Amino acid sequence: MLQPKQWDFWTWVTVIVYVFLLAFILYPLVSLFWNSFFNDKGDFSLENYGNFLKLKYYYGSLWNSLKVSALATVFAILVGVPLAYVTARYNVKFKGLIQILVIMSLLSPPFIGAYSWILMLGNNGFITRFLQDIGIPFQSVYGWKGIVFVFTLQFYPHIYLYVSGALKTIDTSLEEAAESLGRGAFHRLMTVTLPLIFPTLSAGALMVFMASFADFGTPMLLGQGFKVLPILAYEQFISEMGGNPAMASTLSVILIFCSTTILFVQRYFVSRKNYSMTGMRTPKVQSLKTLPKWLLTFGALLVACISIIPQATVIVTSFIKTKGPVFHPGFSLNSYKEILYRVPKAIAHTYSFSLISIVIMIVMGMLVAYVLVRRKSKITAMLDGILMIPYVMPGTVLGISLIIAFNKPPVILTGTWVILVIAYVIRKLPYTIRSSTAILTQLDKSVEEASISLGVPPMKTFFKTTGRMMAPGVMSGAILSWITTINELSSTVVLYTGATATISVTIYSEVFTANYGTGAALASILSISTLISLLIASKLSKKGLQL
Numbered sequence: 001m002l003q004p005k006q007w008d009f010w011t012w013v014t015v016i017v018y019v020f021l022l023a024f025i026l027y028p029l030v031s032l033f034w035n036s037f038f039n040d041k042g043d044f045s046l047e048n049y050g051n052f053l054k055l056k057y058y059y060g061s062l063w064n065s066l067k068v069s070a071l072a073t074v075f076a077i078l079v080g081v082p083l084a085y086v087t088a089r090y091n092v093k094f095k096g097l098i099q100i101l102v103i104m105s106l107l108s109p110p111f112i113g114a115y116s117w118i119l120m121l122g123n124n125g126f127i128t129r130f131l132q133d134i135g136i137p138f139q140s141v142y143g144w145k146g147i148v149f150v151f152t153l154q155f156y157p158h159i160y161l162y163v164s165g166a167l168k169t170i171d172t173s174l175e176e177a178a179e180s181l182g183r184g185a186f187h188r189l190m191t192v193t194l195p196l197i198f199p200t201l202s203a204g205a206l207m208v209f210m211a212s213f214a215d216f217g218t219p220m221l222l223g224q225g226f227k228v229l230p231i232l233a234y235e236q237f238i239s240e241m242g243g244n245p246a247m248a249s250t251l252s253v254i255l256i257f258c259s260t261t262i263l264f265v266q267r268y269f270v271s272r273k274n275y276s277m278t279g280m281r282t283p284k285v286q287s288l289k290t291l292p293k294w295l296l297t298f299g300a301l302l303v304a305c306i307s308i309i310p311q312a313t314v315i316v317t318s319f320i321k322t323k324g325p326v327f328h329p330g331f332s333l334n335s336y337k338e339i340l341y342r343v344p345k346a347i348a349h350t351y352s353f354s355l356i357s358i359v360i361m362i363v364m365g366m367l368v369a370y371v372l373v374r375r376k377s378k379i380t381a382m383l384d385g386i387l388m389i390p391y392v393m394p395g396t397v398l399g400i401s402l403i404i405a406f407n408k409p410p411v412i413l414t415g416t417w418v419i420l421v422i423a424y425v426i427r428k429l430p431y432t433i434r435s436s437t438a439i440l441t442q443l444d445k446s447v448e449e450a451s452i453s454l455g456v457p458p459m460k461t462f463f464k465t466t467g468r469m470m471a472p473g474v475m476s477g478a479i480l481s482w483i484t485t486i487n488e489l490s491s492t493v494v495l496y497t498g499a500t501a502t503i504s505v506t507i508y509s510e511v512f513t514a515n516y517g518t519g520a521a522l523a524s525i526l527s528i529s530t531l532i533s534l535l536i537a538s539k540l541s542k543k544g545l546q547l
Contacts, residue, residue: 009459010375013367014383020364021386024422028401029256029389035404036249048250058232058247062254065228068144068219069212072151076208079152080159081194081201083303088167091287092297098304105307106157107480107530109487109504111217112523113150115511116310117141118221119317119520142224150218153307155208162204166197206266210259214394216490217504221511229255230396234494237400249404252397259392314523322517335517342518346506347525353417353502354485357424361432362478364425366470369436370462374445387433390426395490398423402495415497423491428481435477439470479537483530 007015039047052058083102087095105113120127121141131138141149170193194201219228227235229251237248288296318335321328339347368387372380390398402423406413413419443466451461489504496505503522510519 009457009462010371014371014375014379017364017368017371017383021383024402024426025386025389028398028405031405032249032397032401033253035246036253038246040244040246048247051247052250052254057227058251061227061229061232061251062258064144064226065213065230066258068147068151068228069209071148072155072212073205073209075148075152076156076159077201077205079303080156080204081163083156083300084160084164084167086296086300088164089286090293090296091285092293092300094297094301098300101304101308102157102160103534104311104531105154105304106161107483107487107534108154108311108527109217109489111221111489111504111508112314112487112526113154113310114147114218114221115507115519115523116313117146117150118511119313119516120309121146142222144223144226146222147219147226147228150222151208151212151215153310154218155211156307158207158211159201159204162200162207163197166200167193170196202266202269206263209262210392213259213262214255214396214490216394216396216493217508220508229258230394230490233400234396237403237494245400245404248400252394252400255394255397256392259394263392311527314520315527318517318520318524320517335521339518339521343501343506343522346501346503346522349417349500350486350503353420353424353500354482357421357428357485358478358482360421360425361429361481362474364429365432365436365478366467366474368433369440369470370466372433373437373440387430390430393427395423395427395488395492396494398427399491399494414495415500417500420492420495420500420502423495424485424488427488427491428485431481431484432474432478435480436470436474438477439472439474440466443469475537479533483533486529487526 036048037044037046039045083098086092087098092098117125118141119125121138122128123140123142125140128138128140140146214230216230216234219226219231223231233248233251233255236244236251319331319333321330321332322335368383372384393401402419403414406419413422447469448461448466451465452458456464487504488502489508492502493505493508496502501509503526507519507522507526510516510522
């Protein structure tokens with residue numbers, strides 16, 4: 001056992017990070033789990049779990065969550081894989097533009113997509129009215145089918161990005177061997193190419209499923225009575241009738257259990273086979289004749305353009321004249337004037353809270369990444385495992401767990417801006433750490449060793465040498481974390497108060513009160529912020545829009 005005087009800077013970093021994780025991840029989780037075993041009378045009991053298993057109102061929400069998530073994953077694969085294959089293997093035009101549009105659609109929050117499709121395909125949407133005027137019967141986008149539709153367009157970029165990267169680096173020797181045996185192109189794709197990229201494809205599919213399973217905003221806006229588990233947990237926790245925190249805790253524990261199970265199932269299937277390749281013969285881009293090339297280009301652009309429609313819709317509608325919930329002919333800036341008059345604090349809160357969170361994430365991400373990469377041990381391996389817990393925690397669950405843990409003495413954080421910053425850091429820190437570890441593993445240790453050998457202390461060496469070399473990659477990843485932070489809804493909607501409202505929860509409130517013009521203006525601010533942040537990340541990475 002090391003004595004305190006023998007501890008170096010990195011030992012103290014490890015201890016401090018452990019304290020942070022124990023306080024804000026493990027303690028809230030344990031509190032949540034413990035709270036689920038008490039009924040509404042305060043007695044220790046399994047009543048909540050029993051009610052979940054026997055009442056359709058509860059277990060039906062789990063089935064609904066699994067149904068929409070599974071269908072969204074299947075459709076995302078059906079859209080993302082062909083798009084990735086076409087852009088990776090053929091000389092289609094406008095590849096850069098297609099990738100920008102796809103990434104933009106991914107980084108926009110799902111609830112903005114839901115809101116946009118309500119404007120277009122809702123009960124009074126302009127496309128709905130147009131179809132009805134020309135005699136085509138059309139049901140609105142509301143319901144579980146609409147949720148699956150929005151999830152598919154929102155999350156298929158996960159599949160596209162994962163698969164396109166794998167297709168560009170796959171070893172083609174097995175494909176060529178299958179071709180020499182007379183296998184057709186489609187048969188080679190199904191029996192050789194897709195099995196080879198299965199680990200990458202399954203990782204993308206897992207991202208789609210987890211994002212759909214944990215999402216709160218889209219089902220809340222489009223569900224109209226269709227309950228999924230995150231919504232039910234939220235409603236049980238925050239109810240006009242007083243709420244049922246114990247049942248909300250039970251539903252949250254079930255959410256975490258399901259997410260964790262899905263993660264282990266995916267890893268089990270990947271580990272069953274060996275997918276290693278030499279990677280020495282990467283595929284060449286095939287040149288197509290003019291007609292097939294332009295047909296595939298049109299198809300790829302069509303998919304990318306459809307997925308970017310929500311952002312375009314909110315920006316355009318934010319300038320249309322409104323009177324209450326009704327849009328009128330003509331354009332004006334009234335919606336922007338109204339939000340600057342009514343909710344300026346929500347805009348200020350969004351950027352200030354996110355900025356504080358990102359600063360903490362960058363510092364912690366760089367320090368923790370160094371510990372994980374350069375100071376490997378069983379202790380740091382356990383630290384890495386704890387850091388992965390937020391991957392399987394839906395935002396609503398995180399919010400509920402933090403309130404249960406910090407709603408009573410000795411530490412009361414509920415209702416303050418501090419608890420929002422903590423939630424953002426916990427939710428997004430793993431992504432910043434991953435970008436930091438990725439860049440650090442590529443840096444040669446010899447520069448650090450030379451600095452230390454010249455008498456520079458390890459801490460000073462890190463901040464003056466290693467940290468500076470890590471900065472471009474870290475900042476690029478941090479900006480992407482910033483984008484998801486300013487758009488965060490699921491944890492914010494549980495934790496915010498009127499004094500700490502952000503843009504995302506204000507949009508949510510505006511849509512529910514039918515203030516579509518102001519909602520569109522706020523959504524446009526988020527979309528423009530996302531685009532600017534993405535361009536900055538691209539500039540910093542110096543590699544274009546490669547995620």
